[in-house]
Amino acid sequence: MKPRTDGAKARAARRAPPDVAARPAGARDAGTALPDIDGSRLLASLETLGRIGALDGGGVCRLALTDEDKAGRDWVVERMRELGLRITIDGIGNVIGVYPGDEDVAPVMTGSHIDTVRTGGLYDGNYGVLAGLEVLRVLREAGVRGRKPIAVAFFTNEEGARFAPDMMGSLVFQGGLGLDEALATRGIDGSTVGENLERIGYRGSAPVGAAAVDSYVELHIEQGPVLDLEGISIGAVESVQGISWTEFTVLGVSNHAGTTPMRLRRDAGLVAARIACFARELANGIGGDQVATVGAVNLFPNLVNVIPNRAVFTVDLRNTDGETLQRAEQRLRRFADEAAAAEGVSLSRRALARFDPVRFDPDLVALVERSATALGLRTRRMPSGAGHDAQMLARICPAAMIFVPSVDGLSHNVREHTAPGDLVAGARVLLRVLAQLAECPPFSGNR
Numbered sequence: 001m002k003p004r005t006d007g008a009k010a011r012a013a014r015r016a017p018p019d020v021a022a023r024p025a026g027a028r029d030a031g032t033a034l035p036d037i038d039g040s041r042l043l044a045s046l047e048t049l050g051r052i053g054a055l056d057g058g059g060v061c062r063l064a065l066t067d068e069d070k071a072g073r074d075w076v077v078e079r080m081r082e083l084g085l086r087i088t089i090d091g092i093g094n095v096i097g098v099y100p101g102d103e104d105v106a107p108v109m110t111g112s113h114i115d116t117v118r119t120g121g122l123y124d125g126n127y128g129v130l131a132g133l134e135v136l137r138v139l140r141e142a143g144v145r146g147r148k149p150i151a152v153a154f155f156t157n158e159e160g161a162r163f164a165p166d167m168m169g170s171l172v173f174q175g176g177l178g179l180d181e182a183l184a185t186r187g188i189d190g191s192t193v194g195e196n197l198e199r200i201g202y203r204g205s206a207p208v209g210a211a212a213v214d215s216y217v218e219l220h221i222e223q224g225p226v227l228d229l230e231g232i233s234i235g236a237v238e239s240v241q242g243i244s245w246t247e248f249t250v251l252g253v254s255n256h257a258g259t260t261p262m263r264l265r266r267d268a269g270l271v272a273a274r275i276a277c278f279a280r281e282l283a284n285g286i287g288g289d290q291v292a293t294v295g296a297v298n299l300f301p302n303l304v305n306v307i308p309n310r311a312v313f314t315v316d317l318r319n320t321d322g323e324t325l326q327r328a329e330q331r332l333r334r335f336a337d338e339a340a341a342a343e344g345v346s347l348s349r350r351a352l353a354r355f356d357p358v359r360f361d362p363d364l365v366a367l368v369e370r371s372a373t374a375l376g377l378r379t380r381r382m383p384s385g386a387g388h389d390a391q392m393l394a395r396i397c398p399a400a401m402i403f404v405p406s407v408d409g410l411s412h413n414v415r416e417h418t419a420p421g422d423l424v425a426g427a428r429v430l431l432r433v434l435a436q437l438a439e440c441p442p443f444s445g446n447r
């Protein structure tokens with residue numbers, strides 16, 4: 001199967017309302033008293049933010065806490081100001097804008113991130129933040145308020161491309177990482193998170209994570225091929241894969257490639273290669289959602305005629321099931337030890353990241369599904385293959401995600417694209433979900 005052809009066919013078959021980007025704000029969603037998303041305005045805002053840090057030839061680079069990130073943040077904060085939101089910036093630079101409700105209770109929250117990888121697209125993260133603001137804009141224009149406030153947040157350093165770990169802002173927000181430790185984190189250029197937050201003026205005074213959150217729903221592009229291949233507009237995300245990243249270091253002995261008999265070699269490169277092959281067999285054997293990737297390999301001295309004395313490489317294992325992921329880690333560990341012993345080399349490992357799988361709130365997932373169906377959109381339940389801020393928020397409140405298709409499954413790529421009709425459809429689903437959670441009319445009787 002050629003995914004591209006199938007994706008194109010599926011896209012053509014996907015039902016898109018003909019007026020998808022054309023309806024003005026204030027138009028009513030048929031069957032409810034809700035105002036409708038202004039599709040053109042949403043798309044224009046994505047284009048405008050995409051011009052900040054734009055790369056020649058397409059795509060965008062706004063690594064966390066750089067000047068480009070600051071310019072992107074300033075632009076989004078300005079949009080929040082225009083909407084009259086109550087804006088808070090916390091100690092790790094998370095920015096939250098709140099649209100008031102009739103009661104002063106914990107807000108329903110949506111949001112995502114606006115930092116990007118070095119060769120990012122326009123929609124990863126940015127879409128969730130700007131669609132959230134578009135929802136607040138149409139509610140405000142129509143004079144609709146819920147019982148509960150609605151907040152739009154963008155979290156610091158979701159991508160982790162400059163500072164590890166990724167999802168840092170939301171991790172600190174929910175208490176999984178101390179603020180001081182996060183601020184002291186050194187990035188790829190040697191400077192710390194704290195120094196850069198000060199430098200760009202986003203080390204805020206609001207206490208981190210002090211405010212309670214009623215519920216959290218994040219709208220995001222899928223960043224994978226499933227919805228595009230199947231011609232489905234909306235994914236109701238049930239879970240996020242658990243992630244296990246390990247760095248292995250193998251120490252052998254360098255020697256002459258011509259004079260050293262095979263039986264006398266202690267080849268670090270061979271052991272790395274055997275473990276890489278095993279990772280693939282392991283994932284194939286387990287099947288289901290299990291994936292395994294050896295993405296970085298360094299051999300030393302890395303010369304054509306020298307047996308490598310050192311190999312440093314990474315293994316990335318992911319699964320939606322926590323126990324299966326643990327078993328995969330154990331089997332990989334056992335194989336690595338055996339492979340090292342057989343070659344007479346030493347092996348050490350270092351955990352780079354470890355996140356358990358997350359199951360989203362079943363009632364919220366069902367609400368996403370119902371909201372999409374009510375709008376006449378095709379929907380399916382699915383796991384997320386990538387990590388998201390929503391998995392951090394899931395530790396402190398009911399959470400879920402809404403996915404829209406990524407053309408050819410591309411993301412973290414300047415060619416990342418989602419059809420305009422799908423972007424608008426996702427925002428419409430977000431509007432219904434947030435309105436219902438916040439108990440806006442016509443959902444105010446649902447308490």
Ligand SMILES: [Zn+2]
Nearest residue numbers: 113124125158
């Ligand atoms: Zn993202």
